[in-house]
Amino acid sequence: MDMEYFDSPKYQNILHAVERDVYALNSVAWNVFQFIGAWVALVSSWVLFSKESILFAVVVTVTILPTVIANQKYTRLLYMWSLEQTPKERQMDYIRWISGEKTFSSDIRLFHLKDLLMNKYKTIWSLHFNGKRKVLKGKTVITVFLNLLPEFVSVFILVSLSRDILSGLRTIGDYTLYTGLLTQLTGGLYLVIQTGMSIYGDKLKIDTLQRFNQYHNRILDKGDKDLVGPVSIEFRDVSFKYPDTDVYILQHLNFTVQAGEKICLVGTNGAGKSTIIKLLLRFYDVTEGYILLNGVDVQEYNLQSLRKQFSTLFQQYVNYSFSLRENVTISDSQKTISDQEVVNILHQAGADHILQHAPDGLESYVTKFFSEKGLELSGGQRQKIALARALYRSCSVIIFDEPSASLDPEAEHTMFQNISTLWSDKTAIYTSHRLSAVHLADRIIFLEGGRIIEQGTHKELMNLNGEYSRLYHLQADKYDIKSGVI
Template structure:
């Protein structure tokens, strides 16, 4: 790590030195040109005065005119340089604005999430490569998620789990293949309408510097019905004890940068708050990407016990690298090197005695050893 730091620092210092040298050379050239320009003009005026007896008043007039002209020319050239730099910056912005919109936000077939409707998601021969990458992240994945199914996606870091979910959510379009909703390519739908079908808890999230209720509802000035539902979702997400201890309840401010009376939440509490936000939306498809990463073992187990209740009536996709956390799901797929390596229930995958069983045994041994160390301590 130190070698990498020193190498990066050396490159940066070299760049700064080269840039400063360019500026110094430019300043030297500017001084020399100014000296030559003014010197020629002043020598001419002096020679006129000595040879032709130029009056002092005219000498001062021409002398001032030369100085003023020099100042004007320098100012014009400086403004032209500034204008050129600003045009270059604006051209970058214009290029960005002129880029074609990859998703259909303004047109496309309308899509509305209605109560009672069911949705089947299917990936058909999906291959995906991030822009600028040299290799594919997903390799010809075929997967069907049935309405109401609780699917677990497991695998080691870098296996393609999160990328798979981003394709399902419509954040990216596949490089090759199709993502189908009830048999229709999602690229035909209005993308904003498609997003309304999903509620998600991702590994990266933002907690707003506002009240607890507004963080959940994403609406300012909530009515009684919204507040009641927000409280229900907060308690369902496992924040009942925290809520009961807050003097202002749902109106408690989060964060201290905006409000002096705000509170700071722990990592696990923020993750539960994001879960409450996802529950509040009530979309027919729920995505949970490592929702227990910041939770302690007791809180994690509590979430597992409540998972069926929280996802009742909707399709859910649960992503985790902890294999023991997915036994409550209807089906498990193991991702490896951008492909579905194994698929089935926990019991069937253990009976298969393949990669899933191997990883499960390794993780079980690790957690048992950690528990033993804790007991000894």
């Protein structure tokens, strides 16, 4: 599914319902077979009973029809209610998840969140439970009353038979016969109702699955061109707003990046730097304007070849609970290199000390999720593993989205030196609100409010004495109070 759906509560609700109800695809087949068998049993018992008394057979059948109608009504009502409760179920699932997730364990203990989370869970559960109890209470009262009707009719029939037996019109054998036939008929009717309602419930769930299928990707892989490096980039009057919003994140962007050029996108948080990366990778398509790669609209390339030319260290980087080797090589699974080359990649990312403390070398697991000897890494160490993954990938353009966010100054300096040496022949794009990476850039693009307000080399922008110069001096003063420069 497109990236936009991950930010949609409506989509998440229906996805949760689908994950809960998908079993209906299997159970409906079994219920249909049971329904057919129930009908065969019902028809045979009805025929036998009607031979003795067609009137009694019709009366028993008619008295059970209100039960069918009531069951259908409440089956639908309960399922519609369950769909309405999906947001509450998701909230309870989320509280259960964070309660057992290590990422949140420090906050839970430091802020003593146990009682807050428990009370929050109990409050949601209480509303959920009381709502369901109210619906089930109404169903129980109605269905119990309606289920008694066929029983009353059965009692009436048996009383009539007893009177006929006492008057000599029927024999004891007739009573035994009718008792058996009544049991078969009412049992067959209830079995048909039960299996029929199961099928109806499955149908409601399958309807939800079909509604889920109405979600369609907007990022269509319909391009027939293969992108081959080296890659040049052009943003031509690009504006963008996220789906189902009215606020433009980017407005009328125009800039080019020549093959092999190093560009630094600078701006405060929310300026649109990360959005530019998402558009380049076609996680989203532009609202207005065009993005051209090697002079061709980005939408004319097939997605696999397009994304293959990019390697990205995302701002929200992740590590996998796999081996150290897999954490590096997962970015390019078709590429085959030796262990020594993987070690070299880790060195280039400044992660030598991680490997030195890995008990099983490259086979060591990252995190203790699957191994007692797994590596527990700091934020900076996790970022170095993510950087190694980005460096491992064969590509033409490498993108670093806030690459030094979790690194100490020494590691940051080493990383930038390695990148400058290793990627001298590659196109590189850096995004940052810290200006420590500007010395790597051939050109700096300064963004504010989704617009380009300044661009040029570091020297040109400093001479311009504009917003970039002000931000640079503001950060530099924090490093050297006396001289005012870095």
